[in-house]
Amino acid sequence: MNLSFFDQFSSPSLLGIPLILISMVFPALLLPSLDNRWITNRLSTLQLWFINLVTKQLMMPLDKKGHKWALILTSLMIFLLLINLLGLLPYTFTPTTQLSMNLALAFPLWLATLLTGLRNQPSASLAHLLPEGTPTPLIPALILIETTSLLIRPLALGVRLTANLTAGHLLIQLISTATTALFSTMPAVSLLTFLVLFLLTILEVAVAMIQAYVFVLLLSLYLQENI
């Protein structure tokens, strides 16, 4: 089929039925389900080990009140990781390239951390708006700046994820188009481009994992400030 550069980023639909829900839910089907066995197969053992590792890492800086967030943060991490990695396969759709989805993830979670902080310890969370040790004349300006930085956090979270993945996918598409187009006329240059593509793919794998981790890590940091 003849693809344009937009096809990868358009929300998939089949005969008018939107498939976006399936594409978001599908990665969960790839994970082995809980089996009630004591010694599980390798995949289940590795999954358990990985989830333990992630949860411990995320929950270490938080005190007991923050442990309520363990489930949502860990599942968010696994969700983003799987979606990002599966998007690198050919002819797949990556839901995290859609700004709508990333903002829908970032905004409520960030707002939840903010409201938790304002509700439980209002003066402490407002105190974060002024870093320690600022010289007195700078205080009004700094408060405005910090407030802006606070309010822009959800946008930053969402746009960071979207931009990274979209840019990566777009680059892969462009360079592979170049490779395919050059293949018939200048095979040597095409091979060089293919090498670039190879390195870019490795980078994209790393970026996919790192972006998922960064998203969840920043949310846990915002939680630490406010819990």
Added chain:
Amino acid sequence: MLSRLVLRAAPAALRALPPPVAVGVLHTTRPLHTTQQSLAPVPPLPEKGGEVRHGLIPEEFFQFLYPKTGVTGPYMLGTGLLLYLLSKEIYVVNHETAAAACILTVIVYAIKKFGPQVAAFADKLNEEKMASALAMKNDTIQTLQTAIEEEKKEQWRAEGHSYLFDAKRNNIAMLLEANYRERLLTVYSEVKKRLDYQVALQNLKRQKEQDHMIQWVEKNVVQSITPQQQKESIAKCILDLKALSKSAHATV
């Protein structure tokens, strides 16, 4: 009515399926309420998954085609299918093909290079789990065996108690005997002391009487000596002395 038949026949049919499929069917149909709720006892899953060739195609496929087409059959099928799709442009070579080649290279390389390590790691995690449980079990068995040994020793000790009690009894009897003898000796010495006192008293009395009598006799004798007798005795003494001095002179 037919559904009732299906429901009654379902467990047997379910058990007849290979175990992974049976468990999968049960899990799927449970929310739909079309099978009984449990299939216990659940048959154990096989230890290893099915054999797979080239990481993708199950071995059963090759075995399926082997009687008719021999060993190269599936490969011919695959190649022919691929060439058919390419030549008829059912699969169009576009930019995704290059991207696919890249990502598939990366995946295959990663699996080949890190696969055994990851598998060994997963196996190690399971082994550690089992080893810790086994260690616990062995420790408990060891503790119980030590307890049995201790109990046996205590029983042996209890058997020896009769000897211990005999020795103690002898000991006490000897102590009592020694004490008795001691007290006997004390009694004897006390009695002897009193009797000695009485004897000494009697001796003293007799001595005193004797002395007194001698004194009285002497006194009376001295009183009875008249002056005449005194002169005569003195003269006799002088004569005796002279005689003696003479004999003494002579010897010297």
